[in-house]
Structures are given as C-alpha cells and as structure tokens.
Amino acid sequence: MVMSSKTAISPRRDQDYPNWYQEVIKNGDLAENSEVRGCMIIKPWGYTIWENIKNELDCKFKETGHQNAYFPLFIPLKYMQKEAEHVQGFAKECAVVTHHRLVQDEQGKLIPDGKLEEPLVIRPTSETIIGETFSKWVKSYRDLPLLINQWANIVRWEMRTRLFLRTSEFLWQEGHTVHSTQAEAQQETLQMLQVYKSFAEDYLAMPVIAGKKSESEKFPGAVDTYSIEAMMQDRKALQSGTSHFLGQNFAKASNIKFLNREGAHQYAWTTSWGVSTRLIGGVVMTHGDDNGLVLPPRIAPVQLVILPIFKDSEERKKVFDYIEKINHEIKNTKFFNQEILTEIDDREIRGGEKKWQWIKKGVPLILEIGMKDIANNSVALIRRDDQDLKRVFIPRDKFLSEISGLLEDIQNKMYKRAFQYQKNNTRIIDQWNEFEKFFTPVQADKPEIHGGFARSLWCGELQCEEEIKQLNVTIRNIPLGAKPESGVCIKCGKPAKLRVIFAKAY
RNA sequence: CGGGGUGUAGCGCAGCUGGAAGCGCACCUGCUUUGGGAGCAGGGGGUCGCUGGUUCAAAUCCAGUCACCCCGACCA
Numbered sequence: 001m002v003m004s005s006k007t008a009i010s011p012r013r014d015q016d017y018p019n020w021y022q023e024v025i026k027n028g029d030l031a032e033n034s035e036v037r038g039c040m041i042i043k044p045w046g047y048t049i050w051e052n053i054k055n056e057l058d059c060k061f062k063e064t065g066h067q068n069a070y071f072p073l074f075i076p077l078k079y080m081q082k083e084a085e086h087v088q089g090f091a092k093e094c095a096v097v098t099h100h101r102l103v104q105d106e107q108g109k110l111i112p113d114g115k116l117e118e119p120l121v122i123r124p125t126s127e128t129i130i131g132e133t134f135s136k137w138v139k140s141y142r143d144l145p146l147l148i149n150q151w152a153n154i155v156r157w158e159m160r161t162r163l164f165l166r167t168s169e170f171l172w173q174e175g176h177t178v179h180s181t182q183a184e185a186q187q188e189t190l191q192m193l194q195v196y197k198s199f200a201e202d203y204l205a206m207p208v209i210a211g212k213k214s215e216s217e218k219f220p221g222a223v224d225t226y227s228i229e230a231m232m233q234d235r236k237a238l239q240s241g242t243s244h245f246l247g248q249n250f251a252k253a254s255n256i257k258f259l260n261r262e263g264a265h266q267y268a269w270t271t272s273w274g275v276s277t278r279l280i281g282g283v284v285m286t287h288g289d290d291n292g293l294v295l296p297p298r299i300a301p302v303q304l305v306i307l308p309i310f311k312d313s314e315e316r317k318k319v320f321d322y323i324e325k326i327n328h329e330i331k332n333t334k335f336f337n338q339e340i341l342t343e344i345d346d347r348e349i350r351g352g353e354k355k356w357q358w359i360k361k362g363v364p365l366i367l368e369i370g371m372k373d374i375a376n377n378s379v380a381l382i383r384r385d386d387q388d389l390k391r392v393f394i395p396r397d398k399f400l401s402e403i404s405g406l407l408e409d410i411q412n413k414m415y416k417r418a419f420q421y422q423k424n425n426t427r428i429i430d431q432w433n434e435f436e437k438f439f440t441p442v443q444a445d446k447p448e449i450h451g452g453f454a455r456s457l458w459c460g461e462l463q464c465e466e467e468i469k470q471l472n473v474t475i476r477n478i479p480l481g482a483k484p485e486s487g488v489c490i491k492c493g494k495p496a497k498l499r500v501i502f503a504k505a506y
Numbered sequence: 507c508g509g510g511g512u513g514u515a516g517c518g519c520a521g522c523u524g525g526a527a528g529c530g531c532a533c534c535u536g537c538u539u540u541g542g543g544a545g546c547a548g549g550g551g552g553u554c555g556c557u558g559g560u561u562c563a564a565a566u567c568c569a570g571u572c573a574c575c576c577c578g579a580c581c582a
Binding site for chain 2: 008092159165217307310350351352353354355357359369370372380389391505506
C-alpha cells in the first residue's frame, strides 16, 4: 500500500497532537482501550517498559533503605473519613464496593446481593489504610524510621481519560515512611524527589524541573507537595512524580505515636511519594516523532532488532548463520553492565512492513542483514533517533566494538534533544501582556502548539493564581534552589519573591 | 446534569426515497515478490445496539430503550 503521507503516524504532531499521541500508542503496540470505560489494557510491549521502569526504581528504593510490602485494595469507608482534607480531595472519584455476591433474578440476570454493613472503597491511594497499619507497627523511636514501598494498582473514577496519562485504574508505586523528627521526614521527601528526578533524566531521558507545589495544587492532606514536571512536545507540562511531606496530619488521623528517648508519647512525621504508568505517557510525548515511538535504550524492551533479508531457503540459511554469530557476539558486550537486549525477527512478514513495525515501536537500533552484508562482512544499521532513518553500512567488527557506545550515544542525544526543547520553550516573563500572549494560541478555534514554561514572579496569593487559571495556565511548581528575587507579581503587581513555573498542563 | 452526535464484519465506514447485507484495511490459502510500508487470484467472517410497532416485505419508516463519543460542568 502506498501511504498517503510520508510519515508513519498520521496525523503528525503539528497537525493534531492529541490524536497523534493516541496513534503512536496504537501503532507502537503499547496499550489499547478496554471495554471497561476509562480503563486500559497494557499490551506486552508497553508492559515490558513498565517492568523495566519498575525494576530500576525498585533497586533505587532498596538502595535508599526501603522495603516492599502489600496492603489491601479495599479500604473501609471509616478510614477515608479520618483526614478531612484527604476525604475532600478524593471523595468525588472513589469506586465503592457495596455488595459481596451475585444472584440470578427470574430472567436469569445477575444482580448484586448481600449488602455490606460498611461499604469498601477501592484505594485511590493508600495513606489511610497504611496509616492504620503503621499505628500498630510503631511503638518506639527504635521502630523508626519505617521505610515502606508498595507496588500496586489504584482506582480514581475520572470523568475523562487518556491512555497512560489519566485512566480510571493505573499502576504505580507508593512509598510511605514514618520518622521521629520533622527534619528527617522532610529530608526523606526531598531525597525521593531527587531519586525520581535522576531516574527520569538518566533512564527516561526526560529532563524535569523539581519543585514545590503551591498551596492549591498540593496533595489533599499534605503539608508540602513536591513534584517533577516535564515538558511535552506540545509544550504542556506533565506532572511526572510527586513526593509529599505529610507533617503529622496523617499521624494524628491514624494515631501513629511512639515513645521517644525521653519516654514521652509523640506523634510521628510521615511522607508519601509515587510515580505511575503515566511516566510511559511522558516518554511517548517527550521522544516520539512522526514515525512513532522512540524509546530510550535504558528502558527499551528490545535495544536492537535484527531483520534477516533473503530471497529463498538457501539464502535464508546463510543469512541466519551469519545473524546467529553476530547475535552471540552482541550478547558478549554490555550496556550499562547488562546484556544487550536483542531480538531476531524471523516472522514471515515482508521486509518493509516488518521494519516499519519496529520503527513505530521505537526500538533504538535496527540491523538489517542480507547477502550483501555477508559478502562485504558488514551490517546495515538504522538508528531510531535519526530523523531520516538513514541506513548505514558499516563493517561488522566496527559495529560490534561500537554497539554499547551507540546505545549510550542514543540515550545521551535523546536527553540533550529533550533538554534543548525544554530550554527553547522556557521563557522568563515579567510583563503581563507578554505572559498573556505567550499562552494564547493564534488560531483560537484549532489551537496550534504554543506556549511553554513561563518563569514568572508570583506574589503567593491564591487570588492571582485563580485569575491566571482563566488562561488555562497553572503554577506547575516553585523550582528548588532558586535564588530569592525581588520584583513584582506578574498578575497583581504587588511585591513578589517567588519565581515559579507557569504552564498549561495535563 | 445541559447541548450536539453515533450505534452495520476485528477496525474504519457506505447503504437509510423500504425489495437477496456491502466497501477499504486486517485475517486465511496459493503463486510471484522481498535492503522504504508488495502484486495478482481465491477465501472465511454479520442477531445491521436492544424492544416493540407499521408493512406482503424493515439496516432503511415510527415509538421507546440502552450504550458510547464530542463540547460544557468536574478533575489534573
């Protein structure tokens, strides 16, 4: 079939970004919508990416002293009620279980029966039930710090959903820790934020801005919420991870108390932090191009795919012999101390289509091997991060000695490109009219890609924040480590010291 | 909950002035092809959302009902 457009994905990013996103996921075989409203089916290619993310993060959590545990999916209604702000924040999006069996009516239809005394809420997050548990585990300062992580699914009944970015059910990890002092809990909060930041940058090649959330954007029940914010290619911000200092709010709500060295009862200090399958959406929108997904080598399910090219069974045998040897030698080299993940695609599909499938799946390196290569003792290599997808013929031995470096180079270039994009679309703005113009599309009916991150001064008042929201722009965070400045608020003109990130967001 | 729209093959759709259920993609078989997305030939696949009504005859007309989508509201 002749493609009507030159790119593998249609529409292109500049034509219709949200639609492009959906198409990349479909063509990249990451996930699909399920029959269950708002829920997604994560397909093997997408799930392996999640497993890779999970494995790496899990190591980092353990390196920082955390242990995994598992808590119930069902939360008794009365637990939810314990922290006032928390209830308010989640009440509107809870799935509630009210019955515990099914019976058949006269027509043979199944109907719920056996009403529960107390309804159960499917966890939208686990602060409450973990808090209840921790109150039993923590008796003495000797029990602290308590550093727990859970890998789980959670449910938030969202009105509008988008694959990976916002679904009713999603996968995540939630860390929950208890500390004897405020300072230690605050340090933990920032430490895990840093773990997220370096993971996003080193593994996902996704540059992020770490900072503190404004009062209105905080996690319900938290004292302070911190986030990492990434810029997508439509220049909108994606909150990619959060870390919360919960103060003593949940300790008081769940009665987490301990005896200190002086023998006095004291409420503990807690934190929680999480990242989710949303990160995959972030990878798609940070690196994807008009030919589909582009995966950072460090989380790619397959780092190099080998495509055999032959005409008949005689050639087939020769090509496969050559390929097997090369594959074996590739496996003897390492990438970040791990065996390079290769796949020989021997499916009986025509070569061109096969290649494009891998391009759309974002595999970092594609190797084509045919009779020419055997004759020349070479390989044909395509780099996925090369916009033109040029085929380069290089000597076999040269390729083998360079493969690890090639993957590293792809990883680094992907980060640099994304970093440059973020930088190019971040502006210091100190005039309201410039701010307004920055965030207003030229075509009102069909907005083009516009805006970005505005670093502007803010007085700290909720009212200004609310007024700016009229533009669909919110404070993403207040970057950490910023030098104090004196100036005036972008909106009201009153004295301001905080330079914050304003952006449209997912 | 308001405003608009759509339900026909796995997906995307046509058919809608009533008269034998179709097209494209995907799938299967064969032959020819194979380093930028193959060609030809053949083939499989349907409770036309559901219920009722009008009619000799309903995917088509009418009524009801259910589901989903888009724009608001809500949420980030």
